[in-house]
Amino acid sequence: MTTTPDDPVDSGDRRLHPWSWLFVLIGSLRQFLVPLVVLVVFGGRREDGVQLAAAAVAVAVLALLAVWRYFTYRYRIEGDSLFIRSGLLERSLRQVPFSRIHNVELRQTLLHRLFGVAEVTLESAGGTRPEAQMRVLRVAEALALERLIRHRARASDDGAAAAADDDVQTLLTLPTMEIVRLGLISNRGMIVVGAALALASQVLPDNGFRQGFDYVRREAFGYVASFNGGGTSTVLAGIALVLLALVLLRVFSVLLALVRYHGFRLQAQGRRLTVERGLLARVRSSVSRRRIQAWTLREGVLHRIFRRRSLAIDTAGAQVQGSEGQSREPPELAPIATPAACDALLQDLLDVPDWPPRDWQPLHPRAWLRLWLGDIVFAVLLAAGLAWYFGAWGFLGLLWLPWGGWLALRHARFAGWHVDTRLVAVREGWWSRHWRFAEIDKLQALQLRQSPLDRRFGMASVWLDTAGAGAASPPLRMRHLPEAQARALYTGLGREVSRRRLRW
Incomplete structure (x- = not known):
């Protein structure tokens, strides 16, 4: 996505790309891929071919709907809003103000790149679906629309700052060796293998899946049993087999990381951040700094071995789902980086002179x-x-x-919290650590919690809510504080939140 577009001007209705119907059809077929494959593979043996005919009719209907959608979908740019007219039988006209768009995502698969097109997704803070999903636009038009949204949304957000410098500043890039480290640290290989096994157990016949599993088990145990040198040799062979499986999973994770994060680049242009990544499918996500609701620094065991961390954000549109119902991940500002690089990014993006805070407050002594x-x-x-x-x-x-007592002791010593005039920050964990923080202006609600055990120990916890926190994000909470301190913190933060304007 390197085309340099000109800003589009306000004009009349526009259509999507002429091949838009093909990509809509592919997206629809993806939802019905498993039942169609099962129907063709296991139903195509019948002599009358009823199943195959039914599958052909289903594909023809989906193709007709995709073509119909292309002819009924229009969009236009008018003033500071995007107007979208769509609908097959029930027509709708949707107005999306540029100032309400939190995230702009451009996606290109191999097929998109072959046709010179891109899919554009616009997300706002409300709802669980995108405000608009354009499948597909020419790459130049998609980039022009992204640039227009960036300029006009910035004019609304920053007022006089809209005329700020448009120079693009590259904040972070990931060379190949960093992506290899990311693959070694992550568990994506295990996740994909587990998902594949779960899918196979649902799609394949019960006896077929069981026979395949039994075959692998017999081969593995047969290999171990072939060592007749005694119990020690058998144990060593079993350990070697497990280590080989772990190595293969890590290699798979590295390959997945290379495909997902190849060419990763984090850039800043004015008050907007843009992340671009991907080897086969290129993804370009853009979000305004103002729309960031919370931040998360992670440092697992393998992160610590490689002396790396990861930095992720929550945006108000983090709960938005795609057209096929899949969860949309918010942009990762730094999938992997050194602690110094993460701290430098946070100092720049949060515009704070000192990160991390020096005066972390401890938890309750017990x-x-x-x-x-x-x-x-x-x-x-x-x-x-x-x-x-x-x-x-x-x-x-x-x-x-x-072991659990030692971990609990280390966790309690590492955990802490910090509150100043601008930020609320917590840190938790020890074996696997994370830092979670947000600006006070982004807080939406506070809770004071006490379980029966907390009351017995004289403790309380303060939980804070922001917009857009996903299921994968750790909660923003200050746990196991002295009760008097927790109540004072709850009262003081509540007073600050009530008198400040919510910025999202």
């Missing part, structure tokens, strides 16, 4: 014991289950108690 209670219950249940199955050896499950 917070580690409160955290340990969950491990105590888990260890007791684990030992009871193992003892029922293995006998007295099962009580070795109680060894989880000192």
Whole structure:
């Protein structure tokens, strides 16, 4: 997506690309791909061919609807809004003000690139679906629309700052070796394999899936059993087999990372951030800094080994789903970067002189014991289950108690919170850490929570809500504080939130 477009001017109704119906048809077929394949593969053996005829009729109907959608879909740019006229039988005219658009995403698959087109998705804070999804526009038109939205939305957001410098500043790029590290750190290979197994168990016949699983199991155990050098050789062979599977999964994760994040580039233009990535399918997402609701820094065990972190954001449109119902991920500002690079990004984007904060406030002195209670219950249940199955050896499950206690102690020492005139920040974890923070102007609601155990320990927690927090984002909460401190914090933050204007 390197074409440099001219800004479009206000004009009459416009159509999508002439091949738009083809991409709409492909999107529709993707939703019915599994039942169509099952119908053709397992129903095509009948002599009368009823299943094949039904599949052909279904595809023909979908194609007709796609062509009809192309002829009934119009859009126009008028003033500071985008007007979209659509509908097959029931016609609708939708007005989308540029100032309400939070995210702009341009997506190009291999087929898109072959036809020189791109899919444009516009997201706002409301609803669970995009405000507009244009499949498809010419690349030049898509980039021109993105640029127009950026300029006119900025004029609405920043007023006199609309005339600011338009120079593009590259904040972060990922070379190939960084993407390889990202693949080694992530678990995408395991997730994809698990999803493939789940899909196979649903699509394949029960006996076919079971036979395939039994075949792999027999081959694996047969390989281990072939070592007749005694129990030690058998154990070593089994360990080697497990290690080989883990290595293959990591290699798969690296390949997935290279496909997803090849050519990753984070750029700033005025007050808007743009992320572009992808090897086969190119994705270009654009969001205004003002629309960012919360930030998350993550540092898992493998992150710490490689001395890396990741930085993600929540936007008000984070819950928006695509046309096929899939969840749309918010832009990742830094899928992987050094801690120093992440801190520099945050200082620049948040415009704060000092990050991370120096004055982290601790938790309640007995917070580690409160955290340990969950491990105590888990260890007791684990030992009871193992003892029922293995006998007295099962009580070795109680060894989880000192490990859980040590983790709880380290977690409580690392955890903390910080509040100043602009930011609310928390940090949690130890084995796997995260920092979660948001501007006070972005807070929408506060809760003071106390469980019966919290009351027994003299503790309380303050939970904060922002717009757009997804299921994958950790909650913004200050847990296990002294009760008096939690109540004072709740009152003070509530007073600040009530007197400030919500900015989203």
